[in-house]
Amino acid sequence: MAQSGGPTAVINSSVCGIVEEAQQHGKIRDIYGAVNGILGVLREELVDLRQEDPSTIKNLRSTPSAALGSCRYKLSERDFNRLLKVFAAHDIGYFLYAGGNDSMDTAHKVAKLAIEKKYELRVMGVPKTIDNDLQVTDHCPGYGSVARFNAIATRDANLDTEAIYTSDTIKIIETMGRDTGWITASTALAKETEEGGPHLIYLPERPFIEDQFLTDVKDVYDKLGRVVLSVCEGLKDDKGQFVKASTKGIDTDKFGHAQLGGVGDYLVNLISEKLRIKARYDKPGTIQRVSMQCASQIDLEEAYRVGQVALSMAVEGESDKMVTLIRKQQDPYHSDTGLVDLDEVALRTRKVSDEFINKNSNYVTKQFIDYATPLIGGPLPEYARLRRRKLERKLPPYV
Amino acid sequence: MAQSGGPTAVINSSVCGIVEEAQQHGKIRDIYGAVNGILGVLREELVDLRQEDPSTIKNLRSTPSAALGSCRYKLSERDFNRLLKVFAAHDIGYFLYAGGNDSMDTAHKVAKLAIEKKYELRVMGVPKTIDNDLQVTDHCPGYGSVARFNAIATRDANLDTEAIYTSDTIKIIETMGRDTGWITASTALAKETEEGGPHLIYLPERPFIEDQFLTDVKDVYDKLGRVVLSVCEGLKDDKGQFVKASTKGIDTDKFGHAQLGGVGDYLVNLISEKLRIKARYDKPGTIQRVSMQCASQIDLEEAYRVGQVALSMAVEGESDKMVTLIRKQQDPYHSDTGLVDLDEVALRTRKVSDEFINKNSNYVTKQFIDYATPLIGGPLPEYARLRRRKLERKLPPYV
Numbered sequence: 001m002a003q004s005g006g007p008t009a010v011i012n013s014s015v016c017g018i019v020e021e022a023q024q025h026g027k028i029r030d031i032y033g034a035v036n037g038i039l040g041v042l043r044e045e046l047v048d049l050r051q052e053d054p055s056t057i058k059n060l061r062s063t064p065s066a067a068l069g070s071c072r073y074k075l076s077e078r079d080f081n082r083l084l085k086v087f088a089a090h091d092i093g094y095f096l097y098a099g100g101n102d103s104m105d106t107a108h109k110v111a112k113l114a115i116e117k118k119y120e121l122r123v124m125g126v127p128k129t130i131d132n133d134l135q136v137t138d139h140c141p142g143y144g145s146v147a148r149f150n151a152i153a154t155r156d157a158n159l160d161t162e163a164i165y166t167s168d169t170i171k172i173i174e175t176m177g178r179d180t181g182w183i184t185a186s187t188a189l190a191k192e193t194e195e196g197g198p199h200l201i202y203l204p205e206r207p208f209i210e211d212q213f214l215t216d217v218k219d220v221y222d223k224l225g226r227v228v229l230s231v232c233e234g235l236k237d238d239k240g241q242f243v244k245a246s247t248k249g250i251d252t253d254k255f256g257h258a259q260l261g262g263v264g265d266y267l268v269n270l271i272s273e274k275l276r277i278k279a280r281y282d283k284p285g286t287i288q289r290v291s292m293q294c295a296s297q298i299d300l301e302e303a304y305r306v307g308q309v310a311l312s313m314a315v316e317g318e319s320d321k322m323v324t325l326i327r328k329q330q331d332p333y334h335s336d337t338g339l340v341d342l343d344e345v346a347l348r349t350r351k352v353s354d355e356f357i358n359k360n361s362n363y364v365t366k367q368f369i370d371y372a373t374p375l376i377g378g379p380l381p382e383y384a385r386l387r388r389r390k391l392e393r394k395l396p397p398y399v
Numbered sequence: 400m401a402q403s404g405g406p407t408a409v410i411n412s413s414v415c416g417i418v419e420e421a422q423q424h425g426k427i428r429d430i431y432g433a434v435n436g437i438l439g440v441l442r443e444e445l446v447d448l449r450q451e452d453p454s455t456i457k458n459l460r461s462t463p464s465a466a467l468g469s470c471r472y473k474l475s476e477r478d479f480n481r482l483l484k485v486f487a488a489h490d491i492g493y494f495l496y497a498g499g500n501d502s503m504d505t506a507h508k509v510a511k512l513a514i515e516k517k518y519e520l521r522v523m524g525v526p527k528t529i530d531n532d533l534q535v536t537d538h539c540p541g542y543g544s545v546a547r548f549n550a551i552a553t554r555d556a557n558l559d560t561e562a563i564y565t566s567d568t569i570k571i572i573e574t575m576g577r578d579t580g581w582i583t584a585s586t587a588l589a590k591e592t593e594e595g596g597p598h599l600i601y602l603p604e605r606p607f608i609e610d611q612f613l614t615d616v617k618d619v620y621d622k623l624g625r626v627v628l629s630v631c632e633g634l635k636d637d638k639g640q641f642v643k644a645s646t647k648g649i650d651t652d653k654f655g656h657a658q659l660g661g662v663g664d665y666l667v668n669l670i671s672e673k674l675r676i677k678a679r680y681d682k683p684g685t686i687q688r689v690s691m692q693c694a695s696q697i698d699l700e701e702a703y704r705v706g707q708v709a710l711s712m713a714v715e716g717e718s719d720k721m722v723t724l725i726r727k728q729q730d731p732y733h734s735d736t737g738l739v740d741l742d743e744v745a746l747r748t749r750k751v752s753d754e755f756i757n758k759n760s761n762y763v764t765k766q767f768i769d770y771a772t773p774l775i776g777g778p779l780p781e782y783a784r785l786r787r788r789k790l791e792r793k794l795p796p797y798v
Contacts, residue, residue: 007562012783032790036565042797044790051788059783065558067785072566082797089793156689159464163406166435167471171685261679265664280660282684286570290555292780293692381691384411384458386466389450391431391443394488398441398481 002034002041003066003128004099004106006286008142009149009295010303011128012060012067014098017307018126019049019057025315032090037071038097038106041086042079061300064290075106080113087114087121094122094314098307100129100140101347104322108342111320124310125322125342128303130289132182135348136340137324141306142289144299144375147186149288150175150230152380154190157282158197158228159383165226170217170271170279173198173230174264176288180234181205181352183288186372187230188364190380197228205352206361207238213267214274216362221277231267233260261285296377302335309337333374401433401440402465402527403498403505405685407541408548408694409702410527411459411466413497416706417525418448418456424714431489436470437496437505440485441478460699463689474505479512486513486520493521493713497706499528499539503721504745510719523709524721524741527702529688531581534747535739536723540705541688543698543774546585548687549574549629551779553589556681557596557627558782564625569616569670569678572597572629573663575687579633580604580751582687585771586629587763589779596627604751605760606637612666613673615761620676630666632659660684695776701734708736732773 001018003011015033022028031049034040047068049057060067075083087095097107104125111123127134132143154173161171177183181203188201199220202208220227235243244263264281271279306323313321321339328334356368400417402410414432421427430448433439446467448456459466474482486494496506503524510522526533531542553572560570576582580602587600598619601607619626634642643662663680670678705722712720720738727733755767 003562005563006567007559033785033787035787036563039565044792044794044797046790047785047787048790049785052786056783056785059781062780063782063784064555066562067783069561070563070565072563085794090790152692153686153690156463156686156691157684160406160685160689162468163402163465164404164435164469164471166438166469168405168685262664265661280684281682282686283680283682284686285556285679285681286559286567287552287555287681287683290559291552292555292782293551381461382458383462383691384455384466385462386432386446386448386455386459387451388432388434388446391445391447391489393443395443395484398443 001096001098002037003068003070004037004097004103005070005072005128006130007065007070007290008128008130009064009145009290009292010141010300011098012063012065013300013303014126014128014141014307015067016057016060017304018096018311021308021311027315028094032092033068036069037073038075039071039073040069042082044086046090061304062292064292064295075109080109083110084113084117084119088119093120094124096124096126096310096314098126098128100131101134101345101349104134104342105346108320108346111342122314122317122319124314124318125345126306126310127322127324130183131177131180133180133349133351135345135350138327138335139325139375141299141303143182144296144377145291145294146183146288147189147372148296148376149284149291149294150183150186151189151376152294153282153284153288154187154198154228154230155192155380158190161197161226161228168280169225169277170221170227172264172267172279172281174233174261174281174283175230177204177232178234178260179204179349181232184230184232185352185356185364185368188369189372189376195224198230199224199227200229200362201364202229202231202235202362203352203357204232204234204236205357208235208243209238210270214270217271218275231263233263235263296375298333298375298377305337313339330370330374400495400497401436402467402469403436403496403502404469404471404527405529406464406469406689407527407529408463408544408689408691409540409699410497411462411464412699412702413525413527413540413706414466415456415459416703417495417710420707420710426714427493431491432467435468436472437474438470438472439468441481443485445489460703461691463691463694474508479508482509483512483516483518487518492519495523495525495709495713497525497527499530500533500744500746500748503533503741507719507741507745510741521713521716521718523713523717524744525705525709526721526723529582530576530579532579532748532750534744534749537726537734538724538774540698540702542581543695543776544690544693545575545582545687546588546771547695547775548683548690548693549582549585550588550775551693552681552683552687553586553597553627553629554591554779557589560596560625560627567679568624568676569620569626571663571666571678571680573632573660573680573682574629576603576631577633577659578603578748580631583629583631584751584755584763584767587768588771588775594623597629598623598626599628599761600763601628601630601634601761602751602756603631603633603635604756607634607642608637609669613669616670617674630662632662634662695774697732697774697776704736712738729769729773
């Protein structure tokens with residue numbers, strides 16, 4: 001097995017699920033992990049997971065990041081032959097790859113090549129991406145936890161701004177998510193009251209119009225005296241250009257994705273210049289994807305389960321498939337797993353659906369809240385609120 | 400009582416300590432809170448804290464931010480007379496102000512004026528600042544929790560970078576702290592192994608020399624293939640200029656402090672341009688100061704205690720003093736409280752001491768680790784680490 005792409009709070013749970021399930025099957029003699037994803041296979045850097053203490057494997061469930069190491073690497077044509085050679089050299093019959101749509105493409109190509117070369121290999125994709133942008137599956141392991149992190153962070157930011165709105169007036173939270181707004185949308189789960197934040201949410205599924213943005217901000221500010229809003233790092237203008245991205249070649253990854261981040265800073269300056277209101281931004285960056293403090297129990301459990309199912313389905317003869325999550329029941333939440341052809345998920349991106357975005361393109365709908373709420377694994381921690389029973393004034397007003 | 404300056408994870412614990420202690424004293428008939436700090440006194444926006452449920456008061460101990468609201472407001476001369484009028488109108492005999500060195504100055508001036516005007520008032524300062532920059536006290540309530548947040552965030556960022564160093568190579572964590580490096584220094588508590596991050600730490604107590612910074616980063620990168628480093632938002636160059644600060648008048652607060660933030664972004668670009676290495680930055684921003692998930696139990700308890708003590712000392716006749724924390728024992732950690740004249744802490748800033756900063760000005764010393772470790776209230780959560788027993792290679796190396 002190998003782990004690919006950005007680390008998450010729960011990808012190690014999938015490893016744990018795979019290993020613990022593999023130990024149940026007599027057909028499986030050895031359990032290997034590749035160090036740093038597919039690069040580890042190419043470099044023949046394989047580790048023997050049977051040599052790990054069972055307690056270490058178990059504790060992976062509460063360990064964030066990617067214990068086997070990860071990578072972002074686009075395979076070249078000749079790499080595929082090397083992969084098969086490494087598999088053959090170590091008598092590898094099952095290949096489980098945890099990752100997003102790039103990784104599912106890699107897994108799919110490996111599966112096809114194995115058939116072509118008549119090398120018996122069963123390939124299974126284990127869904128993993130905080131971006132939540134894989135097709136077919138109801139949601140992706142990793143998402144519930146980053147959503148919980150951002151819901152808590154946004155509630156904290158809102159509480160902070162509410163307390164000191166007399167000077168720290170506008171707060172912008174910049175989330176990850178690249179081309180899709182699933183992560184940004186999750187900040188809406190922080191909203192507790194009509195007047196509570198976040199007040200505005202901007203997703204990359206809609207063009208970002210600066211004038212409209214400034215009007216929105218001004219409206220909330222005039223009404224409440226403060227604004228908490230969230231934006232996706234990957235916002236684009238109406239010409240399809242990133243509002244803020246590094247233009248340097250060095251910051252483009254192996255898949256040709258430009259490095260994003262900095263839109264919060266950009267908007268702080270915009271608000272300051274155009275509205276003459278002081279703003280600040282928070283950019284939790286990669287911390288949001290590996291925070292075990294804020295991990296969702298549902299997410300942890302599902303990540304474990306998709307690992308388990310990927311392994312057991314492979315043993316049953318399935319190949320060239322990815323495990324999906326299917327929502328069976330909303331309340332109490334209950335999910336089941338399914339399978340989909342890798343071909344159907346490889347390289348495809350699932351955007352936030354229209355019914356989840358409001359008409360003004362500046363917030364999410366109740367349908368989205370219903371969709372995301374169970375995934376964060378229970379309510380946010382409860383905070384006290386003072387009733388603030390005011391004393392009668394005895395003096396003329398302070399002017 | 401009133402709360403001032405930036406919210407923290409534990410300032411509400413101090414309110415709880417004050418209220419619960421006040422209820423023990425027959426001398427105290429009513430317990431009022433001012434909404435939004437000293438502004439609430441000026442505006443006569445006072446709330447009756449006896450009207451709150453005891454359970455709400457108790458739950459303040461697990462509620463971050465500032466439940467009474469806060470402010471950053473510099474009093475003008477005429478404001479002081481108004482304050483006394485409000486105090487007199489509501490028969491207020493005790494004024495407890497929680498805040499940093501600006502707030503202690505405000506409290507001190509109120510105390511002096513009351514004596515001058517022969518209005519009987521006891522004024523006590525309750526220390527509160529994540530910046531940890533108050534004089535005399537061993538440390539400040541609020542610091543242990545922001546330190547714990549940053550230690551955890553840095554460990555997570557390190558774990559993330561370690562896992563995917565093949566593409567996400569350099570990680571910069573930008574912390575708060577303004578003119579002092581206490582918060583930034585706390586990221587060192589994340590270091591678990593010789594090779595683990597953070598590898599470099601830059602504090603505003605030392606001039607930030609770009610060439611030296613780039614050499615430092617290159618050195619670590621050449622050795623480990625990855626770098627995790629932390630920087631303070633308030634870094635200044637050798638001419639005393641902020642490396643990155645807003646120059647807009649609108650972003651300067653009432654005390655004349657420029658708004659900081661953005662140094663992480665600046666350094667990402669610098670590294671990209673000069674070293675041609677890809678870097679990212681995380682800027683937890685205000686989230687770091689109000690995260691209850693990462694609050695330190697020691698900090699919560701001490702914040703409660705300084706509130707209690709401020710109240711009981713005022714009842715015993717003390718005035719114009721701030722409560723301090725005194726470290727009595729290092730292991731197991733034990734602290735006591737003391738008192739200091741407000742005059743001695745007002746407007747003064749305590750920088751990170753020389754013995755806490757290494758010779759190369761790019762890390763902290765063991766003395767600092769010893770100082771800060773008990774304040775974060777116990778070890779960081781434990782994570783599993785795979786032993787990674789490597790398989791013997793059977794193929795020629797991949798090139």
